[in-house]
Amino acid sequence: MRVLFAGTPGVAVPSLDRLVQDGFEIVAVLTREDAPVGRKRIMTPSPVAARAVELGVPVIRANRIDQGTMDAIRAAAPDVAAIVAYGGLVPETALGIPEHGWINLHFSLLPAWRGAAPVQHAVIHGDDVTGASTFLLEKGLDTGPVYGTLTEALRPEDTSGEVLERLSRSGAVLLSQTLAAVGAGNAAAVAQSGDVSLAPKLSLEDGHIDWRQPALAIRRRINGVTPEPGAWTMLDGQRFKLGPVRPRPETRDVPPGMVRLSGGSSASALVGTGSHALELDKVQPAGKKMMDAADWARGLGQREDVRFE
Template identity: 55%
Template sequence: MRLVFAGTPEVAVPALDALLGSDRHEVVAVVTRPDAPAGRGRRLVASPVAERAEEAGVEVLKPAHPRDEDFQARLRQLAPDCCPVVAYGALLPASALSVPRHGWVNLHFSLLPAWRGAAPVQHAVLAGDEVTGASTFQIEEGLDSGPVYGVVTEEVRPRDTSGDLLTRLAFAGAGLLAATMDGIDDGSLKAVPQPDEGVTLAPKLTVEDARVDWATPALRVDRVVRGCSPNPGAWTLFRGERLKLRSVTPDPEHGPLAPGELSAGKNSVHCGTGSHPVRLEWVQPQGKKPMRAADWARGVRIGSGDVLGG
């Protein structure tokens, strides 16, 4: 089949690579978000998908929005049979959805209908799911509600961050997306409507969502830190300034501490929660690089009245 691939971040690159390497399909173009400012100089930088497509000699389209008439005219000229999508980052209008004869097929990082939305992996970690996965489905105008072609499952490991889990799903999902294109091409695969039961939503996490509430149990604190890593990054306040929490470990063997209360030893730092304390492993003070929590504690000279949370 002739394919126009749509995607933007690094997590979409494995799927693009899988399709570029297929001997059954031809990626005739890639659609991605426009170049965005990055780094201290805020210079415009192409998306990871755009960079990979340019390396492969594939045409790259960067519409400000997929409803743009010039983009849709070029899409019709390309005459794709199907448009596979991975984390493109923009809503597709009906006028674009109708161009390819097999429609647009999305690789979504959850077992639909669970965790429909922009942040399925983060919400799976926050919820304490033991198993998640990826799904391919036919895009329609509803939010991740289209019929499903296939799924692949993935265990959520006890110490997984969202970044860890998403990396594994990106590679497992790449194979699923390629197999879905094969099945659509030879007619062996039919999409099945999603059940009405089991729908959960996974909206994009805000900075406020990532703020740690020390009155919640240690298990919840741990999930927030892992679920918000690497983005948007869990945080708290210390002496009025933001402190990012890169890694914590629940420690039920440590003596009791009040929520937010700090206890610093020679090689460890603990903080109280609504249940037992957690050990702070890695932190990042405002304007500085990540560091071991014990090194941070020695530098700031934690006193008996110091707390996290403000």
């Protein structure tokens, strides 16, 4: 089949590679426009665009699918469109351009976590199992009938970035299998059933940690917003970034937000919560690089009033 591939971030690249590897003809790639990256705000192509150029595949750059974009898609004459984290809505007028429609790889077990950040919300809410689904795109938000699914257990230490990395690879296989079945005429899409939950895009504020919450909830939130949008707290009026943490249930005498250096030569930096302490692993003070939390805490000297807000 002739495939239009729509995707933008790095998690979509394994799917593009898999479709090429499995012999699909990628007639064009649809991705978002180049965007400024880094402190110098250098205009940079999306990971999918960069990979498409390496593969010699024509690239359609568009942040929204307007009439000009639809004309470009028609000119590519795809039989089907495969979409993985494109980052924009596909208007109803574009859905019928490919004969077999748009088939979306979504990183959740639909109808759970419809929206832009399914893995992040699954981790934050402490789901035991997540997965991926391929479904036929329709007008509603992630509401279309499902072709196939895969499941994966979530571990307590998993960050959303780690889970997405795994699902991007296993999901690529699922997407390829779905397209092959559609092309062979033996794919059956089944209407979604079960409880619906929504996973809107996370904002910077979603990474702000409330130390009054129980340690389990804080750990899940930190893992869920890692690496994006990132976990943070306030210290001395400045934003202080946080890496993943480890539970220390034996330590319950540290007030919420208070930092304590514990352990002598093999010191660890502990922070209090609404239940028991958490051990900080990596931290990034304002204006500095990410560093070991224990090294940062030792650098505080005799200061005893370190408290996150």
